[in-house]
Amino acid sequence: MVSYSFLLGGVKFPKVKNTVLFSFILMAACGNSVKEKTKDNRPEIIDNTQPAISNTIQAEAIKTGADNFEAYLPLLKNKKVGIVTNQTGIVTLNGNNTNVVDFLLDKKVDLKKIYAPEHGFRGTADAGELIKDGKDTQTGLPIISLYGNNKKPKPEQLEGIDVLVFDLQDVGARFFTYISSLHYIMEACAENGIPLILLDRPNPNGGIVDGPTLEKENTSFVGMHTIPTMHGLTIGEYGKMINGQKWLKNGVQCQLTVIPCLNYKRTTTYSIPVKPSPNLPNDQAINLYASLCFFEGTNVSLGRGTNKQFQVYGSPYLPNTGFSFTPAPNEGAKDPQYNGKVCYGEDLSKYPKVNRIELKWLIKAHNETADKSKFFIPFFTKLAGTTQLQQQIEAGKTENEIRESWKPGLEEFKKMRKPYLIYGE
Structure with missing residues (x-):
C-alpha cells in the first residue's frame, strides 16, 4: 500500500x-x-x-x-x-x-x-x-x-x-x-x-x-x-x-x-x-467541454475560430435551421476547421448548466448529416475511448440506451x- x-x-x-x-x-x-x-x-x-x-x-x-x-x-x-x-x-x-x-x-x-x-x-x-x-x-x-x-x-x-x-x-x-x-x-x-x-x-x-x-x-x-x-x-x-x-x-x-x-x-x-486553454474561454465552455469534445472526432466544428468555442457546433453539411457561424483565425485557432465557410448548427452559449455528459447534440448532428459515412473520423474512437459509442450511434440507439451501457464501468470506477x-x- x-x-x-x-x-x-x-x-x-x-x-x-x-x-x-x-x-x-x-x-x-x-x-x-x-x-x-x-x-x-x-x-x-x-x-x-x-x-x-x-x-x-x-x-x-x-x-x-x-x-x-x-x-x-x-x-x-x-x-x-x-x-x-x-x-x-x-x-x-x-x-x-x-x-x-x-x-x-x-x-x-x-x-x-x-x-x-x-x-x-x-x-x-x-x-x-x-x-x-x-x-x-x-x-x-x-x-x-x-x-x-x-x-x-x-x-x-x-x-x-x-x-x-x-x-x-x-x-x-x-x-x-x-x-x-x-x-x-x-x-x-x-x-x-x-x-x-x-x-x-x-x-x-x-x-x-x-x-x-x-x-x-x-x-x-x-x-x-x-x-x-x-x-x-x-x-x-x-x-x-x-x-x-x-x-x-x-x-x-x-x-x-x-x-x-x-x-x-x-x-x-x-x-x-x-x-x-485558448479554446475554453469561460464557465459555459468548461461545463460543456466533455459533452461537445466528441465533435472533435467528427466533421462538425466546435466553434474554434469564433468567440464561442465549445459553446456552439455546426458544419456546412448540417441543415440551415436559423443559426450559423463562420470560423476565422484567432487565438488558439490559426487555421480553424472550415475556415471562412458558413457552418449551420446550434448555439448553446446560454444553455443551462449540465451535470452530466449530454449526447443529444452529437446524435442530432449525426442524424441530420446527409452523408453519414463521412460524419465520424478515426480520432473519434480515441476521444470516446471505445469503438462502442460510434457503433451505438450508427445503430440508432437512443441516448438513454447508450447511457445504460456505461453504468457497470461507472460503478466500478x-x-x-x-x-x-x-x-x-
Missing part, C-alpha cells in the same frame, strides 16, 4: 498508509479555523470573455494548493527546483493574482527550469501545435516543452533538479491533456528519484463522473487510463490514483506530496481565474477511486 505525506499550514504530518484515515485527518484540518484566517484573502474572478453563466464562487475563502504556500515553501528551501506549470498556475494574495513562477522567484526559491504542457507556458498555442523549447522572456528561465515528441522529460532535462513542482488546472475530463502530462511527469520523477510536489486545484466540473470507460487498446495522449470520460476528481486526487493503481511504466511509484486546497468541497461551484478522495464523495 502506498504511503502519503502531506502538509497543512506549515505543519508536516507523518506518512499515513490508511488512506481513509488520511482523508479524515485532511478534512478535519481544513475546517473553520482555517476559513477564519483566510476570509479576507479571496480569489479574484477574471471574466475572460462574456460568460453565459455567472462566475460565482459559493465558498469565497477557497485556497488552492498554490495559495496554501505555507505548506510547500519549506519543502523548497535550499533546493534546486523545476516547475511544471502554465498560465493556470496562479497564486492569489490579497485579491491579486500572480503566476506561481513569479511568486516563487519573489520568495527566493531557486527555480532552474520551467516545463510547459500543451499550449505552452503562456497558454496561447493552438491545440496540438508543436511547442519548441525556449526561454521565458520575463524571467529568463529555460522552458522545456512537454508536448509534441517530448511528452516525458528526459533524464538530461531533469539534471540539476532536486525537486519538481506541478501546478496545472484540470477541467475534469479524460481527454484534457494536462492529466496525461501529469502521468509522464510522475513516471519521470519515479525513474529519476526526484520528489514531486503537486499543488492541487478544484475541479470546475465538481464531482461529475460520467461517460464510457476507456478500453486499454484505445490508450492515447487524450486517454491514458481506464477511466470514464469525466472522472470527478481534482488533479491532486488524480495523481494519488495514478500512483495507487500503479499505472506508471513497470508499476513504478512516484514520491508524491499533494498540497491540498483549503475550504473546498467537491460540491462547491468554482470558476477558474484564467482560461485553462467509483469504487476504485474511493481511496484516493481528499474532499469527500
